[in-house]
Amino acid sequence: MSLVNSTTSGTTRHTQTTDLYGGLDDTPASGLDREALLAHLGRKVLHGSRGRDFASAYLTTKNGTRAPRMYRVDSEALGKCEYVQLTNKQYASVLVVDIDLPGDAGGHPVNLPEQVKQKFSQLIAHYLGPAWVGINPVNGKCQAIWLIDPVYADTSGQSRAMTLLAAATHDLGQWLGHDSHFSHRFSRSPFYTGDSPTAYRWYRQHHRVYRLGDLLAGVRAMTGQESYAKPRQQFSSGRELINAVKARREDAERFKALSKDVEAELAGQLDQYDPELIQGVRVLWIREGRAARDETAFRHALKTGHRLRQAGQRMTDAAIIDAYEHAYTVAQEVGADGRKGELPPMKDRQTMARRVRGYVTTSKGEVYGSSATAGRASSAERKALATMGRRGGKKAAERWETDPEGEYATDLRKKLQAANQKREWKGQALVSEVRASILRSRIDTGADPSTRELATEFNVSIARIKQIRKALGMQAARGRPKRITP
Incomplete structure (x- = not known):
C-alpha cells in the first residue's frame, strides 16, 4: 500500500513524507558530496581504523612510541576504514553527535526512532539541521555531523573555542539523546566504501557551515535554555x-x-x-x-x-x-x-x-x-576598587593635591621624564635596526624581508613593524609571499 493516496495533492504528499522521514533527505551521499566534505575538513590525511579494534589503528615507531596510523584522503585505503577521526584536540571543523536511541532495521531515515525524527524536524525548521546523517542499518541508531567554522587550540587542547565546541556538542547531544560515553574521537566514517553489513548509510542534507556561537545560541533558544550574554558596562566613567x-x-x-x-x-x-x-x-x-x-x-x-x-x-x-x-x-x-x-x-x-x-x-x-x-x-x-582603601594611594593623592610643586611631585615628574626619554631612545634604536635589517636583506638577497619575519626577529608586534616601515617609506610588497620550491 502506498504511503499517500494518489489523489492527494503534492503539498500533502510532501508534508506526510517530511513527517515520515523527520524532514531528512533520503538520497544517499554521492562521491561529490564526500569530496565537498573532505574539502571542508581541510585535511590531507586522516586517522582511521578498519574496525572496532582501535589498538590496530596505531603503529609502533622505531623508538618504541605509539603513533596514529594515518591515511591520505585521496587513497583507497581510507575507504576501507569503517571508523575515522574527523577532529583532533588541536583542530575541529565539524561537530559530531552520536545518538544512542535504537530504531528499526533498514538504514533509512524512516527507520529512525520517532522522537529522533521529531527533534530532527524541529532543528530543520529552525535552520539548525545537521549537514550529514549516518544510520546504522541493523538497529536504527545514528550519528549526525554539523559543519562549523574551524576552531583551534594549543598542544594542550585547551582554548575558549574548544570549550564552546564542547558546550555546543553537549547541548545538542543531550537534547537528541546522545551516547554519553561517546569519546568524540573515532566516529563512523562517511568515506567508507566497503561491504560491511553494519556500516552506516550516509545521507548528505546540505552544505551550510555554521558559526559555532550562532549554532549554540540557536539550539539554546529553541530548547528554552538561557544563553550567556556578556555583561555590558553600565557606567559612563x-x-x-x-x-x-x-x-x-x-x-x-x-x-x-x-x-x-x-x-x-x-x-x-x-x-x-x-x-x-x-x-x-x-x-x-x-x-x-x-x-x-x-x-x-x-x-x-x-x-x-x-x-x-x-x-x-x-x-x-x-x-x-x-x-x-x-x-x-x-x-x-x-x-x-x-x-x-x-x-x-x-x-x-x-x-x-x-x-x-x-x-x-x-x-x-x-x-x-x-x-x-x-x-x-x-x-x-x-x-x-583594587586601590581603594590603600594608605599609600591615599597619601600620594594628598601630596599631589596639597603641594603639586613640592619635592615629592617634582621627584616623580623627573622619574617620569627619564622613563619617557628612555622609551623614546628605544623606539629610535628599533627604527634604525629595522632599517638596517631591510637594507642588509636587499644587499644579500635582493628582496625585502617580510613584516612577519621582522616582527619575529625584533620580538615586537606586526602592527609596530608596519608602522615603522610606513615611517621609513620601506613598506612591504602587497599580497602573500611567493613560496620557494626546492
Missing part, C-alpha cells in the same frame, strides 16, 4: 563606577550592622510585650513620618530567618520573602510620607533570601548591595 560601588559598600555595611543587631536581639518571645511593634514588625524611621522601608523589611526577614533556625525549620525562600514583603507593606502603610510602594522585583527578593540565609547560618557574610539594588560586584567593579 570610572569615577561613576567607583561612586556606585562605594554606595553599595556603604549599604552592605549598614545591612551587616542590622544583622548583628538582630542576632543579638533573639528574644522573640518578648515581642508581644513590645509597644513599638506594628503588626509584629519593628519599623525603623529616617525621620518622623518617614519609614526606612528597605532596612525595616530586611531586618524583619533576618529575624524570621533566626527564628526558623532556632525552631529547626527550613529557611526557604518563600518564608523569608513573605516576611520581607509583610514588613515592607507595614512600613509603607505607616511611613510612606507620600512615596509610592517600590517593592523590589522577585529576582532581587530571591537574592535577599540567599543573603539572609548566609547571615543566619554563618553569622557573617559578604553583601554587595541593598535589597533594592541587589547583585554581586562584577570583575570590573572589583578591579576598579
Whole structure:
C-alpha cells in the first residue's frame, strides 16, 4: 500500500513524507558530496581504523612510541576504514553527535526512532539541521555531523573555542539523546566504501557551515535554555563606577550592622510585650513620618530567618520573602510620607533570601548591595576598587593635591621624564635596526624581508613593524609571499 493516496495533492504528499522521514533527505551521499566534505575538513590525511579494534589503528615507531596510523584522503585505503577521526584536540571543523536511541532495521531515515525524527524536524525548521546523517542499518541508531567554522587550540587542547565546541556538542547531544560515553574521537566514517553489513548509510542534507556561537545560541533558544550574554558596562566613567560601588559598600555595611543587631536581639518571645511593634514588625524611621522601608523589611526577614533556625525549620525562600514583603507593606502603610510602594522585583527578593540565609547560618557574610539594588560586584567593579582603601594611594593623592610643586611631585615628574626619554631612545634604536635589517636583506638577497619575519626577529608586534616601515617609506610588497620550491 502506498504511503499517500494518489489523489492527494503534492503539498500533502510532501508534508506526510517530511513527517515520515523527520524532514531528512533520503538520497544517499554521492562521491561529490564526500569530496565537498573532505574539502571542508581541510585535511590531507586522516586517522582511521578498519574496525572496532582501535589498538590496530596505531603503529609502533622505531623508538618504541605509539603513533596514529594515518591515511591520505585521496587513497583507497581510507575507504576501507569503517571508523575515522574527523577532529583532533588541536583542530575541529565539524561537530559530531552520536545518538544512542535504537530504531528499526533498514538504514533509512524512516527507520529512525520517532522522537529522533521529531527533534530532527524541529532543528530543520529552525535552520539548525545537521549537514550529514549516518544510520546504522541493523538497529536504527545514528550519528549526525554539523559543519562549523574551524576552531583551534594549543598542544594542550585547551582554548575558549574548544570549550564552546564542547558546550555546543553537549547541548545538542543531550537534547537528541546522545551516547554519553561517546569519546568524540573515532566516529563512523562517511568515506567508507566497503561491504560491511553494519556500516552506516550516509545521507548528505546540505552544505551550510555554521558559526559555532550562532549554532549554540540557536539550539539554546529553541530548547528554552538561557544563553550567556556578556555583561555590558553600565557606567559612563570610572569615577561613576567607583561612586556606585562605594554606595553599595556603604549599604552592605549598614545591612551587616542590622544583622548583628538582630542576632543579638533573639528574644522573640518578648515581642508581644513590645509597644513599638506594628503588626509584629519593628519599623525603623529616617525621620518622623518617614519609614526606612528597605532596612525595616530586611531586618524583619533576618529575624524570621533566626527564628526558623532556632525552631529547626527550613529557611526557604518563600518564608523569608513573605516576611520581607509583610514588613515592607507595614512600613509603607505607616511611613510612606507620600512615596509610592517600590517593592523590589522577585529576582532581587530571591537574592535577599540567599543573603539572609548566609547571615543566619554563618553569622557573617559578604553583601554587595541593598535589597533594592541587589547583585554581586562584577570583575570590573572589583578591579576598579583594587586601590581603594590603600594608605599609600591615599597619601600620594594628598601630596599631589596639597603641594603639586613640592619635592615629592617634582621627584616623580623627573622619574617620569627619564622613563619617557628612555622609551623614546628605544623606539629610535628599533627604527634604525629595522632599517638596517631591510637594507642588509636587499644587499644579500635582493628582496625585502617580510613584516612577519621582522616582527619575529625584533620580538615586537606586526602592527609596530608596519608602522615603522610606513615611517621609513620601506613598506612591504602587497599580497602573500611567493613560496620557494626546492
